[in-house]
Amino acid sequence: MDWLFFGEISLAGLAMGGLYSLIALGFVIIYKATRVINFAIGEIMMFAAYLFLAFAGGMELSPWIALPLAVLGGSILGGVIEKVMIRPMLGESPIAVVMVTIGIASILVGVVELFWSADPQLLPRFLPREPVFIGPLYLAPKIAYGFLIGAAVLILYLLYFRFSRGGVALRATASDQAAAYSMGINVRRVFNLAWVFGSLAASLAGVLVAATGGLSPQFGIIGLSVLVVVIVGGLDSILGALIAGVFIGWLETVAGAYLGGEYRMPATFLVLAVILVIRPYGLFGTHEIERV
Amino acid sequence: MFRNLFSSGFRKGRQLAGLGGLVAALTMTAPAMAQDKEPIVFGGSIPLSGVFAFAGVHIHAGLTDYTSWINSEGGINGHPVEYVMEDTAYEVDRSVAAFKKISGSDSPAVYYGDSTGFMKAIAAELNSQGNTLMSGASFATALTDNEQYPFQFIPGPNYSQMFGIILEYIASETGEGDKPTLAFVYSDTEFGKDPIENGKARAAELGIEVVEEIVTKPGSVDVSAEVLKLRRVRPDYVVFHGYVLSPINEFMVQMRQMGLDTKFMGTFWSSDKLIIDKMGADADGYMGVMPYNYYDSEESGPMLDALRAQAEKSDPEAGYRPTGYMQGWFNAMVWTEVIKRTLDAGKELTAENMAASLASIEDWDTGGIIGIPVTVRDMSFPVGRIWRVNADEGRYEPVSDWIHLD
Numbered sequence: 001m002d003w004l005f006f007g008e009i010s011l012a013g014l015a016m017g018g019l020y021s022l023i024a025l026g027f028v029i030i031y032k033a034t035r036v037i038n039f040a041i042g043e044i045m046m047f048a049a050y051l052f053l054a055f056a057g058g059m060e061l062s063p064w065i066a067l068p069l070a071v072l073g074g075s076i077l078g079g080v081i082e083k084v085m086i087r088p089m090l091g092e093s094p095i096a097v098v099m100v101t102i103g104i105a106s107i108l109v110g111v112v113e114l115f116w117s118a119d120p121q122l123l124p125r126f127l128p129r130e131p132v133f134i135g136p137l138y139l140a141p142k143i144a145y146g147f148l149i150g151a152a153v154l155i156l157y158l159l160y161f162r163f164s165r166g167g168v169a170l171r172a173t174a175s176d177q178a179a180a181y182s183m184g185i186n187v188r189r190v191f192n193l194a195w196v197f198g199s200l201a202a203s204l205a206g207v208l209v210a211a212t213g214g215l216s217p218q219f220g221i222i223g224l225s226v227l228v229v230v231i232v233g234g235l236d237s238i239l240g241a242l243i244a245g246v247f248i249g250w251l252e253t254v255a256g257a258y259l260g261g262e263y264r265m266p267a268t269f270l271v272l273a274v275i276l277v278i279r280p281y282g283l284f285g286t287h288e289i290e291r292v
Numbered sequence: 293m294f295r296n297l298f299s300s301g302f303r304k305g306r307q308l309a310g311l312g313g314l315v316a317a318l319t320m321t322a323p324a325m326a327q328d329k330e331p332i333v334f335g336g337s338i339p340l341s342g343v344f345a346f347a348g349v350h351i352h353a354g355l356t357d358y359t360s361w362i363n364s365e366g367g368i369n370g371h372p373v374e375y376v377m378e379d380t381a382y383e384v385d386r387s388v389a390a391f392k393k394i395s396g397s398d399s400p401a402v403y404y405g406d407s408t409g410f411m412k413a414i415a416a417e418l419n420s421q422g423n424t425l426m427s428g429a430s431f432a433t434a435l436t437d438n439e440q441y442p443f444q445f446i447p448g449p450n451y452s453q454m455f456g457i458i459l460e461y462i463a464s465e466t467g468e469g470d471k472p473t474l475a476f477v478y479s480d481t482e483f484g485k486d487p488i489e490n491g492k493a494r495a496a497e498l499g500i501e502v503v504e505e506i507v508t509k510p511g512s513v514d515v516s517a518e519v520l521k522l523r524r525v526r527p528d529y530v531v532f533h534g535y536v537l538s539p540i541n542e543f544m545v546q547m548r549q550m551g552l553d554t555k556f557m558g559t560f561w562s563s564d565k566l567i568i569d570k571m572g573a574d575a576d577g578y579m580g581v582m583p584y585n586y587y588d589s590e591e592s593g594p595m596l597d598a599l600r601a602q603a604e605k606s607d608p609e610a611g612y613r614p615t616g617y618m619q620g621w622f623n624a625m626v627w628t629e630v631i632k633r634t635l636d637a638g639k640e641l642t643a644e645n646m647a648a649s650l651a652s653i654e655d656w657d658t659g660g661i662i663g664i665p666v667t668v669r670d671m672s673f674p675v676g677r678i679w680r681v682n683a684d685e686g687r688y689e690p691v692s693d694w695i696h697l698d
Contacts, residue, residue, distance in 0.1 A: 002524075005520065008520050009517040012514065016513065113341065118343075118346045119346040119566065120346060120536050120537040120538065120570070122538070122541060122570040122571065129545075138520065139516070140514070140516035140546055209513050212514055213513040214541065216343075254517075256509075256518065257517040257518070257520070260505075261480055261506065261508045261518070262509065264509050
């Protein structure tokens with residue numbers, strides 16, 4: 001066995017998994033706080049990546065200004081979606097709310113095609129291009145730097161949830177909405193905050209992933225593939241999203257390298273099937289969660 | 293600054309939106325001079341939206357402009373031409389529905405199919421109806437099986453023939469006694485897998501060693517593991533198939549970062565100017581097989597000049613027209629030739645008669661669309677040329693003669 005090769009592809013897989021974790025985090029934050037499965041998460045990623053393209057490509061702003069602007073735009077979009085389309089659905093059946101998110105996804109694809117056309121796009125280069133070596137192991141620079149940015153943001157998220165008032169309110173609401181409400185927490189605001197933060201994570205991941213794999217109106221499909229990650233990790237577990245993201249990224253890459261690209265998906269779905277049989281609520285999910 | 297916010301995509305987007313609004317049948321009619329005879333209908337299931345819309349809008353423009361042009365020339369033997377289409381979003385069920393609707397209401401003599409899936413799905417009905425000849429966006433090898441698909445043809449070389457042209461070029465570039473090495477990189481789709489087995493067999497015949505096969509899943513985010521595999525075999529050439537843009541760019545950039553001097557090649561849908569526009573300098577040296585002259589090539593000819601004039605007339609601001617436009621135009625050109633030959637022979641416009649007319653095409657001068665006279669073989673036009681990206685000039689330049697397979 002070529003251990004150097006194994007090490008290199010494992011490193012690539014783990015780094016890619018870090019980006020999966022970031023997307024999954026966006027998914028889980030929204031579900032944990034509001035119990036809404038957001039099927040538009042991939043399209044929010046896509047929209048933010050197109051905003052980056054507009055700012056850095058169309059307006060020719062520095063990518064390091066365009067990146068926060070695009071992420072901010074994606075976050076605001078999440079907040080607006082919650083306020084305008086999700087909040088009026090409070091109390092409706094979960095299926096109805098899920099259908100609304102699917103509708104939002106279609107609308108976002110249409111908007112993107114309207115403004116940017118259906119052509120495939122590449123984002124302006126903004127990550128260093130020099131190959132990265134960790135010891136003797138090669139790592140593609142986009143993946144390496146994308147992972148570092150994503151990891152930094154993940155740490156900020158964890159610190160925010162642990163120590164800030166907003167984070168505590170979010171965790172309290174996730175644990176027991178009625179109790180949180182009775183303690184004076186503005187639950188509606190927390191819902192909105194969850195969508196903003198979830199969309200922020202997804203938007204950042206969207207720009208980083210699009211910088212690696214290109215961008216098109218169908219880009220949002222990646223969000224659905226990350227559904228595997230959140231189900232394996234547990235729909236309402238942030239820790240689960242982080243661990244499952246890294247694991248699924250590694251598994252996909254190793255399966256692709258040794259078995260062929262056509263086995264990437266079967267390998268992950270095999271793991272999904274096993275996890276669903278052994279722990280239907282995911283590796284770290286809450287036992288009582290209701291699945292759609 | 294804000295005018296640039298959405299770049300040129302905004303204008304294209306508005307065009308797309310406008311076209312998308314034409315969900316109902318769109319009809320191009322001939323001038324009054326040719327209306328004393330029954331119109332001949334060009335039908336089409338056209339992907340103006342969905343994953344293939346980036347090409348569909350240009351295919352539609354090519355078909356529309358050709359229809360306008362042929363009508364301005366008096367139609368086909370005095371028959372005006374009507375182009376009737378529906379948007380399919382590149383979904384087989386919608387393409388089938390569009391075909392049934394247009395067949396029922398307009399009796400098209402010829403029809404543009406938007407995908408291999410649709411063209412396979414509709415084959416039984418097309419064969420039983422027996423009054424429409426079909427071609428389209430597909431270059432699938434399977435569709436050149438005359439037994440199963442007697443009324444469908446490929447408006448160029450099929451994908452296996454494209455690989456054949458690429459491999460002949462590689463063999464011609466190789467010094468005596470050398471054995472070039474090659475890797476195939478293709479998507480895990482029916483489209484991607486189409487030419488691989490035939491390609492491997494042809495490579496073996498030509499003494500080219502296939503050292504690696506990489507399959508990528510559709511929508512792959514990262515291909516660095518696949519690039520690492522290629523680094524170990526260090527192929528002289530990588531041939532891509534089943535992609536439009538990504539992940540070709542990532543393979544090229546990462547392999548060059550690793551210091552490999554591999555040459556990169558691709559088939560028709562991977563050889564649009566989009567690659568240059570989006571990749572910039574990174575696209576330099578990329579090669580593609582193309583059966584038609586590029587819109588901005590230095591070649592000329594009466595039909596190529598007419599195409600450029602019509603394109604300019606219909607949309608003066610459009611500038612360069614992509615390969616989808618050329619493909620749409622060439623489809624309609626072949627339909628016209630086939631219909632003309634059938635009418636000239638005093639035969640009815642049945643699928644069987646038109647298929648026979650197509651098969652009779654030999655040493656046909658396409659007026660510069662293809663640089664040499666072409667002959668139909670097994671319902672396809674097995675001809676092409678290798679073009680290489682000159683990133684400084686922002687265009688493809690020919691690096692081989694035209695190659696016509698037997």
